Amino acid sequence: MSEALSVGGEILWIVLGSLFMIGGIVGCFLPVIPGPPLAWLGLLMLQLGEEPAFSTRFMWIWAIVAVAVTALDYVIPPYGTKKFGGTKYGVWGSTIGLIVGIFFSPFSALLSIMLGPLVGAWIGEMVGGKSARESMRPAFGSFVGFLAGTFIKFVASAIMTYYFIASFF
Secondary structure (H helix, E strand, O other): OOOHHHHHHHHHHHHHHHHHHHHHHHOOOOOOOOOHHHHHHHHHHHHHOOOOOOOHHHHHHHHHHHHHHHHHHHHHHHHHHHHHHHHHHHHHHHHHHHHHHHOHHHHHHHHHHHHHHHHHHHHHHHHHOOOOOHHHHHHHHHHHHHHHHHHHHHHHHHHHHHHHHOOOO
């Protein structure tokens, strides 16, 4: 009987871990879901089984990576806007555009999330006094920053997913 409970417990941790991994990958593309921390929780679920899948050092390293990548995701898009000549108006516009983009179109959420910061930064720069033409460069920087942040989150979550899957072989 205890062996059946043990197997059932292991299956529970694997299922929960798999759900966190899926949430981690999805969260790389949806800003309201913290992708890398969820992927790390997926790794943690395997640690809760009878035989931990990873070393404590491995888990600490990936916890630091998940936190760092999540923090960078808040820094990179505004940096992209500023690097391409944007002002605080463009940074604020990019942030507001991202939030509005999430809720603008539930059917094409990814497209809205990608275009929201671009359009928001463009409008923000125009509110700040730049012409429509001058506002395009910082808007493009916001878009590049968004793509860079998404890519970094995806790479970190994909690597954690790889380790999750590889732990079974």
